[in-house]
Amino acid sequence: MTDILIHLLLTLLMPPLLLGVIGKTKAAFAGRTGAPFLQPYYDILRLLRKGSVFSDVTTWIFKAGPVITLAATCIAALLIPLGNHPSPVSFTGDMILFAYLFALARFFTMAAALDTGSSFEGMGAAREATFSCLAEPTLFFALIALSRMSNSLSLSTMLNHYSVTDWLRSGASMLLLVGGLFIVLLAENCRIPFDDPNTHLELTMIHEVMVLDHSGPAFGYILYGAALKLFVLQAFFIHIALPLKTGNSLLDWGIFIVSMLILATIIGVVESVMARLRLVRIPQLLVAASILSAFAMLLILR
Amino acid sequence: MTSFADQLLVLVMLINFVVLGSSRMAISIRAVALQGIALGLLPGIMHKFSWHLIMITGGMIVAKGIVIPWLLTGAVRKAEIRREVEPFIGYVATLLLGAVFTALAFVFAAKLPLDPEHQGLLFVPASIATLLTGFLVLTTRRKAISQVIGYLILENGIFIFGLLLTSAMPVMVEAGVLLDLLVGIFIMGIIINHISREFSSIDTSRLTTLKE
Amino acid sequence: MLFGIVILPMLGAVLAWLIPSNSQRPLVLPIFGLIHLAMTGDLLLHTPPPSSAGWIYLDPLGKVILIPTSVLFMICAVYAVGYLAYRQERSNRVLCMGLLACLSAMTLATVAHHLGLMWLAIETTTLAMAPLIYFNHNARSIEATWKYMLICSVGIALALLGLFFLAYSTIVARMEPTLLLGPLVAQAGSLSPAWLNAAFVFLLVGFGTKMGLAPLHTWKPDAYGEAPGLVGALLAGGLVNCAFLGIIRIYQICMASGNAVFFQDTLVIMGLVSMAFAAVFMVGQADFKRMLAYSSVEHVGILAVAIGLGKGALFGALFHVINNSLTKGVLFLSSGNIHRSYGSKSCDVVKGALKRLPWSGGLFLAGFFAITGSPPFSPFISEFTIINSSFAQGKNFTGALFLIFLAVIFIGMASTVLPLVLGEEPQDLAETDYRDRLLTVAPPLFLMGLVLLFGLWLPAPLMQILQDAARLLEAKP
Numbered sequence: 007m008t009d010i011l012i013h014l015l016l017t018l019l020m021p022p023l024l025l026g027v028i029g030k031t032k033a034a035f036a037g038r039t040g041a042p043f044l045q046p047y048y049d050i051l052r053l054l055r056k057g058s059v060f061s062d063v064t065t066w067i068f069k070a071g072p073v074i075t076l077a078a079t080c081i082a083a084l085l086i087p088l089g090n091h092p093s094p095v096s097f098t099g100d101m102i103l104f105a106y107l108f109a110l111a112r113f114f115t116m117a118a119a120l121d122t123g124s125s126f127e128g129m130g131a132a133r134e135a136t137f138s139c140l141a142e143p144t145l146f147f148a149l150i151a152l153s154r155m156s157n158s159l160s161l162s163t164m165l166n167h168y169s170v171t172d173w174l175r176s177g178a179s180m181l182l183l184v185g186g187l188f189i190v191l192l193a194e195n196c197r198i199p200f201d202d203p204n205t206h207l208e209l210t211m212i213h214e215v216m217v218l219d220h221s222g223p224a225f226g227y228i229l230y231g232a233a234l235k236l237f238v239l240q241a242f243f244i245h246i247a248l249p250l251k252t253g254n255s256l257l258d259w260g261i262f263i264v265s266m267l268i269l270a271t272i273i274g275v276v277e278s279v280m281a282r283l284r285l286v287r288i289p290q291l292l293v294a295a296s297i298l299s300a301f302a303m304l305l306i307l308r
Numbered sequence: 309m310t311s312f313a314d315q316l317l318v319l320v321m322l323i324n325f326v327v328l329g330s331s332r333m334a335i336s337i338r339a340v341a342l343q344g345i346a347l348g349l350l351p352g353i354m355h356k357f358s359w360h361l362i363m364i365t366g367g368m369i370v371a372k373g374i375v376i377p378w379l380l381t382g383a384v385r386k387a388e389i390r391r392e393v394e395p396f397i398g399y400v401a402t403l404l405l406g407a408v409f410t411a412l413a414f415v416f417a418a419k420l421p422l423d424p425e426h427q428g429l430l431f432v433p434a435s436i437a438t439l440l441t442g443f444l445v446l447t448t449r450r451k452a453i454s455q456v457i458g459y460l461i462l463e464n465g466i467f468i469f470g471l472l473l474t475s476a477m478p479v480m481v482e483a484g485v486l487l488d489l490l491v492g493i494f495i496m497g498i499i500i501n502h503i504s505r506e507f508s509s510i511d512t513s514r515l516t517t518l519k520e
Numbered sequence: 521m522l523f524g525i526v527i528l529p530m531l532g533a534v535l536a537w538l539i540p541s542n543s544q545r546p547l548v549l550p551i552f553g554l555i556h557l558a559m560t561g562d563l564l565l566h567t568p569p570p571s572s573a574g575w576i577y578l579d580p581l582g583k584v585i586l587i588p589t590s591v592l593f594m595i596c597a598v599y600a601v602g603y604l605a606y607r608q609e610r611s612n613r614v615l616c617m618g619l620l621a622c623l624s625a626m627t628l629a630t631v632a633h634h635l636g637l638m639w640l641a642i643e644t645t646t647l648a649m650a651p652l653i654y655f656n657h658n659a660r661s662i663e664a665t666w667k668y669m670l671i672c673s674v675g676i677a678l679a680l681l682g683l684f685f686l687a688y689s690t691i692v693a694r695m696e697p698t699l700l701l702g703p704l705v706a707q708a709g710s711l712s713p714a715w716l717n718a719a720f721v722f723l724l725v726g727f728g729t730k731m732g733l734a735p736l737h738t739w740k741p742d743a744y745g746e747a748p749g750l751v752g753a754l755l756a757g758g759l760v761n762c763a764f765l766g767i768i769r770i771y772q773i774c775m776a777s778g779n780a781v782f783f784q785d786t787l788v789i790m791g792l793v794s795m796a797f798a799a800v801f802m803v804g805q806a807d808f809k810r811m812l813a814y815s816s817v818e819h820v821g822i823l824a825v826a827i828g829l830g831k832g833a834l835f836g837a838l839f840h841v842i843n844n845s846l847t848k849g850v851l852f853l854s855s856g857n858i859h860r861s862y863g864s865k866s867c868d869v870v871k872g873a874l875k876r877l878p879w880s881g882g883l884f885l886a887g888f889f890a891i892t893g894s895p896p897f898s899p900f901i902s903e904f905t906i907i908n909s910s911f912a913q914g915k916n917f918t919g920a921l922f923l924i925f926l927a928v929i930f931i932g933m934a935s936t937v938l939p940l941v942l943g944e945e946p947q948d949l950a951e952t953d954y955r956d957r958l959l960t961v962a963p964p965l966f967l968m969g970l971v972l973l974f975g976l977w978l979p980a981p982l983m984q985i986l987q988d989a990a991r992l993l994e995a996k997p
Contacts, residue, residue: 182322297325455670459677470684492669499662502654507659
């Protein structure tokens, strides 16, 4: 019971902190003090207090977009186990639901963007659709490989199955999986080198351009939903990259929180040292990620 | 120790993809150097200590990890060429082809009647995959240096297979193979230099005077 | 003695490197060529036993390759002195070194009984030849050199993989892993057939590339066309034979394993395809050196068909190795003279060579008749033996195709060669400094004499060697 409570609390409260950590890391690299760690919370709270403006030409889809996106991400957060504890909701085959909840969220973000009728947002939606198509195989290859290794189709048993011995036994394929998934983690969360979350100006941005017309609470939901997505995918990644187990429940939670923060720092470092890729090179990197995880699957299935 | 050897072979196969996907000549050259070093370490892992082994390991690392990359970088610098690879077909397409070839290599290797001792090891699939990648680079890149890189990868693939039978290849022959490779790359480097002087480019698709 | 004959040309290469004078350096070539020829003669008379580990041994098959190599080199070396006198504007240091290094490697290939060592020797010939093809230092020759270098390197690398497969077949068969020819032939029956077949395929592709079997011949017209005549002669008469020896060694193992049908059929098909390619490209060929390259493709095709047929054709194949080398020597050397005299190798310009250069033109014409298998020259005898054996074995289709291709090639070559030699000399031809001299005419003339001699009368010792070699190839388990 405590575990479920902690799970829910962490899911609700921690995501914006990750954004804060990333921002702080980037500021440190740039030699600035940077915004405080809690800045994303203030942003979201401020947005929620504001009023909304909706364009006359939009339909209900535009309003539903952020809500459905957030809802889908929340359900996904319930399916993912955190730090060696089983998830609150778990059943055989939930990995498929997990994958398609994100697809659903993405679909509504894109539909809402198209609903504005702005060519600018339509362009963003088209890019999002293209790149997510290319990122999806990576996730599925990884899921197949993981379920094969653990002989299970449920995320909880699948992800909690790993231990350090797996790394010793099939380190190469694990490394490939981690590499592929890290690329997808960056791509799915619109981080550099795929997309720059801070820009609203360039013609080359992807995610930010789709949500330009949202304002007030709706934009707050989007911001929070994005943070939650980062949180969920980071948790997924940590299970594979750092399968540390102590057995002590509280200690495991501690390890989980620390490793999440470390991963956020690593993302911040990557964002600081890399430049955004040219748009034409993005599919190449995503295909490379797919190949990495396909290769890992090949090695595991063999 | 075989599991560590397997990890190294996975690294070797990953480097294949790096070369297929990278657009920068310098990255390709360094990747092939790393591949050479990884291959140089392999015999040391697989066999018991002997002077023969030390010589091969040392020779491989010096030749493939240091001398050949140095020659190639020198050729790139001297030829003053644009440092992009310029493939005939796109990077994504080559990457996918590389993935298909690698998968085929695994399928094919599973069908070969291997010695029970070597069953389940990655040597044969890695060898075939690397060989095919070499071919892919050779045939899809225009720049003369990229083609040399393709040749090197092909040679690396053959070397991986050779690791299974060190006992049949006496050290003299192995040293000779390595020396020949070195001299070959050296000569190719000189030719590249002359090509760039003669055609002010090392784009081999311009070499079209001689045909029927 | 066997070590000596391999090492000696290397010493010659070092000597050529040390000599500063461009005009005196070429003299190294005939000196070492003569010593090499003398040593070869001595080795033929007193063949030493195999070396203790079985790595080095001059068996009859090696002799069949060594004889034409040594003779051809000697001739080319004498010719080189005359030729390089015309090319004083360019340093010949690399050329002299390359020629001698190549001779050393070719000799090593003939005496090596360890397949890895033989591979090494053949690879070294590839490398040593590259600077020679680039002797003229122009855009066309660099293109030819690049294609040659890349295609042959890849081909030879594949041959190495084939050798690895061969060695692996011994591991799978639970034998002591080895690449020594002796044990491999002796135990061929117990080798793993799957790996053996894979090895055959890769070795055939690898050495086939080096030999220039179609469709792996693409480098050949370029390299032969752009290289100086004497380098072309050594490529077509020396290097090709070494690669052929590689195939012969595999053939030996294959025959001994009692499972040679696949290999033989492949050889016949590749040989016929090569002849077909040559026939197609030779008709209307406007560049007479490229035409010679296609003639070389044709003749490696003939060799492949002949050993693919086996039995009586084997003698023909081995005899044809010698005939082809000597005749190609005549053709390339005389064509080099014609090229120098006209300053062009296009058949639009080069006409009436018999008037301008009576000796070289005449030799070129005689060489043409010899290479197309006209009596009384020796290629007629070897080709006749092969066709005869084909019909005797009941392989009428192969024999008929063989004859048709020979006829087409004769017509195609004649349509290029006859106007070239007999036509009217163009009026507005630039004067060049080349005249027929003793040093550039006597070497091909001597070779032509040998071709005619072997066509009329084959000396008994040579006959003996050829028969011994054919017997080695025929060996059944």
